[in-house]
Amino acid sequence: MAYDVAIIGAGIVGAACARSLAAEGLRVVVLDRSAAASGTTGRGEGNLLVSDKAPGPELTLAQRARALWPVLADELADELGPAFPGIEFEPKGGLVVATTEAGAAPLADFAAAQRAAGVDARQIGADEALELEPHLTRDISAAVHYPEDAQVQPVIATEALLASARRHGAEVRTGVEVTGPLLDVRGRLRGVATSAGDVAADRVVLAAGPWTAEVSERLGARLPVRPRRGMVLVTTRMPHRVFRKVYDGDYFGATQSSDAALQTSSVVESTAAGTVLIGSSREQVGFDDRLRVEVLRQVAAKALRLFPFLAGASVMRAYGGFRPYMPDHLPVIGADHRLDGLWHATGHEGAGIGLSLATAELVAAGLTGAAAPVDPEPFSPARPSLAPHLTGAAA
Template sequence: MVVGAGVVGAACAYYACLFGLDVTVVDRGPVAGGTTGAGEGNLLVSDKEPGPELQLALLSTQLWRDLPTSLPARVEYERKGGLVVASTEAGLAALRDFAAGQQRAGVEAAEVPADRLADLEPHLAHGLAGGFHYPQDAQVQPALAAAHLLRATALEGKEDGGDRGRLTLRLGEEVTAVLTGSGGAVRGVRTPRGDLRAPHVVNATGTWGGRLARLAGVELPVLPRRGFVLVTEPLPRVVRHKVYSADYVADVASGSAALQTSAVVEGTPAGPVLIGASRERVGFDPTLSVEVLRRLATQATRLFPALAEVRAIRAYAGFRPYLPDHLPAIGPDPRVPGLLHACGHEGAGIGLAPATGLLIAAMLTGREPPLDVTPFAPERFTGKADEKVRDT
């Protein structure tokens, strides 16, 4: 059983069914009704330093390309590449050092001198020191990605007739308890409509991953990190790549609770330009911040002066599932046999979803994971809670 119908939960269900397991996905709301639906759809390697998360991102990059050919077209998959720019020579030198480490880890990155930036982005501001092009960066429409992963899972399970598992989707059912047997092992979940039995429960509830963990009697310190996205009116393709300033990399790695904003600008196949990114820890407060939107607009127009004459038609907020060490929790929780976690991806959940789903499916079926899962072990966080419901 997978709790959570966002893109991570959908990917867990997809690969688990592919490996022959029957899967029930349960969510208190609709598909992509939480963090996934408020995301930009980034599939990035450019913002990740060498280490476990980058290896997870590289695996996911390949998986996004290898998903059935019918899927990417429906989810607006676009391998448009990323462009990271620096305004000073010192900033460019820092980007150069950062890219060198990434290249040794398997990332494709090429330096772009100042006089060639316009070849990639004709509308980019003049006077920048240079940048780096990352051709592996891509984008999907996140809500479509979650929906079509689940749709493909359901259709393939029905039509294949072979070893694939079957999908059951239960939306609008909030999990109120995790059921365990006398030995403490998971036996399913409880919802207002009754008990759902399963030998394994996958916690793919994103920002609410800590809540579900507490229902199972363990602590997982997932916290919400609010961010806003500003959306322009539809335009001709003014922005060709995902373009962001060097400051964005530092903001992603920061653990500060204070407000941080750094320009991230990208076009979409439908025409609107998406402008981010902001980060702040304010709990689950969804209040619109005019100051944040003003900062985002100002920083975006510094990168693309032509946007100063463009209308912003809407803005929306979302909550990234933040864990203190900036790594997701992926895998079985030894404190509660049968409980697995697949949450805490912060702002990278869309991009990391396929690799996360593949790892979870491998662990559920006793297969060798394609990479070392030790850094993502949920038990690296300690603590115990009391909210466990015994299965009677």
Template sequence: MTNDVIIVGAGIVGAACARALAMAGFDVTVIDRGTTAGGTSSACEGNLLVSDKGPGRELELAQYAATLWTQAAVDLRTELGPDFPSVEYDPKGGLVVATTDAGAAPLLAFAAGQRSAGVDARVLDRAEALSLEPDLAPDFRAAVFYPEDSQVQPTIATEALMASARRHGARLIENTPVTGVLRDSAGALVGVTTAAGELRAARVLIAAGPWSGEVAASFGLVLPVLPRRGELLVTSRMRHRIFHKVYDADYVGAVGSNDSALQTSSVIESTAGGTVLIGSSRQQIGFDCRLQVDALAGIAAKALRLFPFLAGAAVMRTYGGFRPFMPDHLPVIGEDPRLPGLWHAAGHEGAGIGLSLATAEMIRDLMQGRPTRLDAAPFSPARDSLAPHLEQAA
């Protein structure tokens, strides 16, 4: 059997691409060495953020993606029915707080730049911020509210997108590693080799998150996607006392940093289940999945600066995952000029949940040869900002 598209990776980006392509009439097979949402998509916070992105191409993609999630949550509920778990889409908004004088001016300047790019970034005074979050420590120095920030339950959202893709004809092969690329006698791509045999397709899309570089390497190509470790804490259930996604201004700097050393910031929110989710950290330590106690301690300490009442909360569990880091801080979306027929949708770092739907639309339109909603060139594997990293890694 020959597919139109084989997608390597059953995380949220792969699931979203499978759904968009299947709905457009492509014959799609998704293959993963594990299970749906078995990697990064089940080890993150489910952020749908515009608040952490400065003016530029990624922000434009996030702004467009935010409009897609509003409708997708409704469509998935209608399509999958009431027996399928809710994706818990919550347009709760985000509150960014500077806890020091040194952090206040950069936060306000960042918000001003975002407003110039069309982001709704509202500077609040102390009383306004406390009206949104009454338990917030009152000694903060600046606060900005972002009503466009939202949230989903990432594992369920991934499962829902995959279920929808399968309803539209996509096939799913789990627990089957892809081992290499399949070429014809002229060297052209015609599919992949797997632990279970060959799969043929006119196009192969690598959407394997932080493992996308490893998949590309098995094809004989360099793709500088690196794993960036993040840790999170989850409290036991409590009365609902945090009403938005609340984070300190350090988070924005950590997102945009190339530093491989440990960075921690405070990102706090309540979940539909009554727990409080507390992140986050960033650290480049390869695929080391051991518990990072120093990271968790740093996260907890910063969380208490925002919400002192959490000192009395019990931590129910901790978990961590790997974010797909790109050295130029843009996801790679499009066809690889080094091997026609090979496509990429990877490198979203901590924004993959939010950007998945917009990425899928871009991939669909490019594969159909149609104009894309946003300019696809800045995300191309052939972009100038990526070339030096390909050369360094080669």
């Protein structure tokens, strides 16, 4: 059977693309060498953030995605029924704080720029911050409340998107590894060779997250996505004492840095189950997944600056994951100009869960000829900022 679209990757971005394309009536197959949501998605915190993005294309994409998430939550609940678990969409908001005088002005300036771009970024005083988060440190020099920040359960959301895609006729094939391209006589990509046989498709959407460099090289059009590792601590269950996503003002700088060395900042939030998630770290160490105590030590120490009560908390586990990092800090969404038939939906780094729905909209619009919800050009594989990295870049 020949498909209209083959999607490589069954994480949340691939799942969102599958649902959007299948809903348009296209014949879709999703291929993944492992299980659905078993890579970056399954190790994410489910963040849907506008608070950590500077004015520009990524923020515009995040704002579009944030508008889609509550609609999707209702649609999936209606479509899949009460027997399928809800995606746990929670519009709990975020709080960003500075704990030093040096950090106060940059945080205020950043929030002002976001407000000019349409973000609900409310600069508040220390007393109001403590009303929102009573267990927060008293050493607050500046605070900004972001009511639009939200969260979902990423694995459930991915499985729900795939279930919906199946209802629209899509196939999902796990345990299938892509090994090479299927090219027509003119050199156009018209499917993929896999460990389970050839899969013919008019177009191929590569949504393999941090493994995109490896897969794209097999297909003949390498994209320089690199894995950027992060680690998270998880406490034992406790009464809720953190009510929003709370992080320090260093977090944005860490997300935008190109430094391969270890960077840590404080990010703290509770889960519905009563555990507390403590992050975050960023470092480029390839796909090395060994536990590094120094990383956990820095993450824990910075969390205590925000919430001193965590000194008495018990940590029950730590986990890490790999974010798909692009050298110019923008996702890659759209047709590859080097190989006809290849499309990309990757490179979101730590924002893939939040941006997945808007990414899928862009891919669907491009493949069907519909009007794009936001300008797709900044995310194009042919954009000028990416050109220097398309040849000779290290994995």
